[in-house]
Amino acid sequence: MRRADRLFQIIQILRRSPRPVTAAEIARELEVSARTVYRDVADLVGQRVPILGEAGLGYVLDGTFDMPPLMLTPDEIEAAVLGAQWVAGRGEPVLAQAARDLIAKITAVVPERLRPFIADPSIGTPSALVQAADGIDVARARAWIREGRKIRIHYRDVRGDPSRRVIWPVIVGFFDQARMVAGWCELRGAFRHFRTDRIADAEFLEERHGLRPAVLRARWKRSLANPPEAARSPPQAAP
Structure with missing residues (x-):
């Protein structure tokens, strides 16, 4: 790796990390010695790149640092x-x-x-399979997830049995043959996953569920690891 590329990559490593990164960690990723990292960081600081920290404790990149976003490899x-x-x-x-x-x-x-x-990229994806039509405006569902609002859906399960539910949408999943909306289901008192092609209709409610999207998503992820506990512990809206 050229030295200029290595300096750029050190900045990238620091940009993507939410915590201080040690010279040893940077050295392992770049396959160089820690001594080389110390020298490179010193050179970057000398070029007015706002790297904070010191050897042994780790380095962080000051959040005010601005670099052209399309300096891409x-x-x-x-x-x-x-x-x-x-x-x-x-x-x-x-x-x-x-x-x-x-x-x-x-x-x-x-x-x-x-x-x-x-x-002419050297990579590619397989051709997408034909997907069933969505019964919900997925773009609007994504907006409702960001805004923390509820959706009322008319849903038919795999057997065709209908039900009406109010959900707190968490995330939209994209698969080869179908799309899915995950959310807390008020009817079932648990997180559920709904195929968009089985949703007969949807009403986008103005009512908010009271949780930040990141908090609701974290609880949904925990429910995947521990389904019984998730069913017993509904999300609590912020007071």
Whole structure:
């Protein structure tokens, strides 16, 4: 790895970490010695990159640091293209169009020498299978998740049995043949997962459930690890 690339990668490691990163951790990832990391960090600080910390304790990048966001490596470009290809083929219409727009924007701003990594990438995704039609506006459901609002749905289970439920939507899942909305179901008193093609209709309520989306999502994740406990412990809205 060229030294310039290594310096850039050190900044990237610090940018993505929520905690101090030690020189030993950086050295392992870059496959260099800790002494090299110490020297590189000192050089970055000398170039006015706001790295805080010291040897043995770990380094953090000051949150005020601004670097052009599209200084991308070929691997980063192909990672972005791969993700956008997958979403373009499997996302609901709004998200699929956003993925295509993302690829176009990246193509427009990267240097000419990097554009072949977008036009002719070395990676790709399998063709998406035909998906059943959604019975809910998935783009609006994503907005309701961000805003912490409830949705009333008319749902038919795998046997075709109907039910009406009010859910606190947590996350939208995208799969090859169907999409899914996970949420806390007031009727069942537990987290449930609903295929969007089995939702007959949906009413987007103005009522908020009172939890921050990140908190509700964390409780949903815990429920996956411990389903019985999740069923006994409904989320509590903030007072």
